[in-house]
Amino acid sequence: MSGSILLGLIGEGIGPSRTPALHEAEGLAQGHATVYRRIDTLNPPARDMGIEEILKAAVATGFNGLNVTHPHKQEVMAHLDEIDERAKSIGAVNTVVIRDGKTHGYNTDVTGYARGLSEGLPDADLSRVVQVGAGGAGFAVAVSLIEAGVAELLVADIDPERAQRLADNVNAVTGGNKVRGVPTAGIEEEIRTATGVVNATPVGMKELPGTAFDTSxxxxxxxxxxxxxxxxxxxLLADAKAKGCRVLDGSRMAVGQAVASFELFTGLKADVDRMRATFLAQGEA
Structure with a gap:
């Protein structure tokens, strides 16, 4: 790749996103002036534009690529020229590469979590895992877990039907029957006999403190x-550490996703450690 790199993020309420700094620092470290714009669809001018119009504007103005986040990962698919088979099977696109005036859609959420798991917990026991949460990132995480080698995966959700739908979809995508949906009521009994536990709910964010289950x-x-x-x-991670558990924080998935996107955008090999350092340097704010 030669010259400068122009990237962006389409989503709602993306002001606090750490993604711009990750890509700008990595591009610069590799000798390319890199600009990463937030395209917040809650605010003008993007608020008054459709996704198709935003994509056309990005192509016309020379963007190299776009990340896509909530709530546009499904919507954007109808407006792309090509979609990677993996993204099709997942039903969501979070990375759009712009090449020769055409838009190409990918999903790096699955590979992002998988990379984080292999780097952060390379010898994790994958015999029996409980995932709490079947919305948002739940599908990508569940697919990652099965592809990483989990033998049995229970997906728990407040809505048991949503949990079972996710389980059925993951089984279809991965070609097996290792995933089962269960209600969150009483999930602690299942967790006691699990080798690993994943929180894929929003519970634990600054805006929604606490834990999604009783960590005792x-x-x-x-x-x-x-x-x-x-x-x-x-x-959850603080409680788990206090219990003596090994833990994997969410920065691993976030950085893994960004690494894969950067490589798709640029064709360059990203330095994972450098991008993780940039992520962590942004602190807790």
Missing amino acids: CLTPHQWVSDVIYMPIETQ
Whole structure:
């Protein structure tokens, strides 16, 4: 890749996003002036534009690529020239590469979590995992877990039907029957016999403090993962550490997703450690 790099993020309420700094610092470190714009659809001018119009404007003005976040990951798919098979199977696009005037859609959420798991907990026992939360990032995390080698995955949600839908979809995508949906009521009994636990709910964010289940059920032999990265140490991870569990914080997935997107945008090999350092340097704010 030669010259400068122009990227952006489409989403609602994305002011606090750490993604711009990750891409700008990595591009610059590799010798390319890099600009990463927030395209917040809650605010003008993007608020008054449709996704198709935003994409056309990005192509016309020479953007190299766009990240896409809530609530546009599904909506954007109808307006792309090509979509990667993996993104099609997941039903969501979070990375749009612009090449020769055409838009190409990818999903790096699955690979992002998988990279974080392999780097942060390379020898995790994947025999029996409980994932709490079947919305938002839940699908990508569940697919990642099965592809990483989880033998049995229980997905718990307040809405048991949503949990089972997610389980059915993951089983279809991964070609197996290792995933089962269960209600969150009484999930602590299932967690006690699990080798690993993943929080894929928003509970634990600064705006929604606490934990999604009673952490007194955790045991020291377990590993515990959280997809939340603001704060990096959630109440769940603090409780898990106090119990003697090994933990995986949400920064791993966030950085892994950004690494994969940067490489798709630029064709350059990203430095994972450098991008993680940039992420952590932004603190808890």
